[in-house]
Amino acid sequence: MLSQEPVLTLDHADIYQGKKLVLGDVSFIINNGEFVYLIGRTGSGKSSLLKTLYADLWLQSGKGHVAGYALDALNPRDVPQLRRKIGIVFQDFQLFFDRSVEENLKFVLKATGWKNKTDMDARIADVLTQVGLGNAQQKMPHQLSGGEQQRVVVARAMLNKPQVLIADEPTGNLDPAVADQIMKVFQAINNAGTAILMATHNYDLLHKYPARVLRCQDGQVVELRG
Numbered sequence: 001m002l003s004q005e006p007v008l009t010l011d012h013a014d015i016y017q018g019k020k021l022v023l024g025d026v027s028f029i030i031n032n033g034e035f036v037y038l039i040g041r042t043g044s045g046k047s048s049l050l051k052t053l054y055a056d057l058w059l060q061s062g063k064g065h066v067a068g069y070a071l072d073a074l075n076p077r078d079v080p081q082l083r084r085k086i087g088i089v090f091q092d093f094q095l096f097f098d099r100s101v102e103e104n105l106k107f108v109l110k111a112t113g114w115k116n117k118t119d120m121d122a123r124i125a126d127v128l129t130q131v132g133l134g135n136a137q138q139k140m141p142h143q144l145s146g147g148e149q150q151r152v153v154v155a156r157a158m159l160n161k162p163q164v165l166i167a168d169e170p171t172g173n174l175d176p177a178v179a180d181q182i183m184k185v186f187q188a189i190n191n192a193g194t195a196i197l198m199a200t201h202n203y204d205l206l207h208k209y210p211a212r213v214l215r216c217q218d219g220q221v222v223e224l225r226g
């Protein structure tokens with residue numbers, strides 16, 4: 001069930017790359033537990049918008065709130081905490097290829113302040129089960145298919161129980177059947193209560209898994225009405 005509590009808000013926000021205005025006067029709200037697609041042509045500003053939400057690009061004008069943090073008044077010291085409340089998934093898998101799945105996940109837990117080994121092991125088992133890879137702890141990334149590697153990345157993004165998952169073309173490098181598996185994982189994560197904002201070019205997914213759609217076009221973000 002969706003609660004009407006916003007997890008992510010932009011209010012008259014301008015999104016810049018350097019001095020270039022990419023998207024102007026952007027306003028939308030995403031509530032807890034919502035699933036939202038972000039579409040738009042190449043270069044229309046999807047990645048720039050997502051980067052602004054996880055404070056890789058600074059919000060210079062307008063207001064923004066993500067998981068309780070004000071983007072427009074963010075202290076650089078708070079960025080790591082903000083990112084702990086957000087799960088981030090990119091197209092490129094970005095796993096450490098010289099470490100096992102478990103070591104990849106433990107690295108993130110330790111970097112985000114976890115210390116107790118039993119707790120870490122339990123959390124790793126939980127997130128891997130969540131993505132359907134319950135027995136993959138000791139595998140090296142190269143022993144996994146592309147889709148399985150991407151599921152490990154999704155598991156990694158879920159380690160700190162984020163309120164919102166931000167995914168930039170998460171199925172971009174995957175063939176359709178494998179993209180579909182990732183989508184099913186996202187659906188399960190969303191059904192368990194995590195909001196998801198997912199940039200994609202894959203319109204098949206939009207048809208198969210209908211949800212709210214925001215589109216970047218002509219320097220603006222517009223809501224598509226279904």
Ligand SMILES: Nc1ncnc2c1ncn2[C@@H]1O[C@H](COP(=O)(O)OP(=O)(O)OP(=O)(O)O)[C@@H](O)[C@H]1O
Pocket residue numbers: 017018020022040041042043044045046047048049216
């Ligand atoms: N690091 C950067 N420095 C300067 N301009 C950039 C940078 N990254 C992107 N841009 C510009 O910002 C605009 C929006 O790019 P962005 O990557 O956000 O679009 P996108 O919709 O995500 O594209 P794609 O679908 O190809 O990933 C483009 O004009 C792009 O050239």
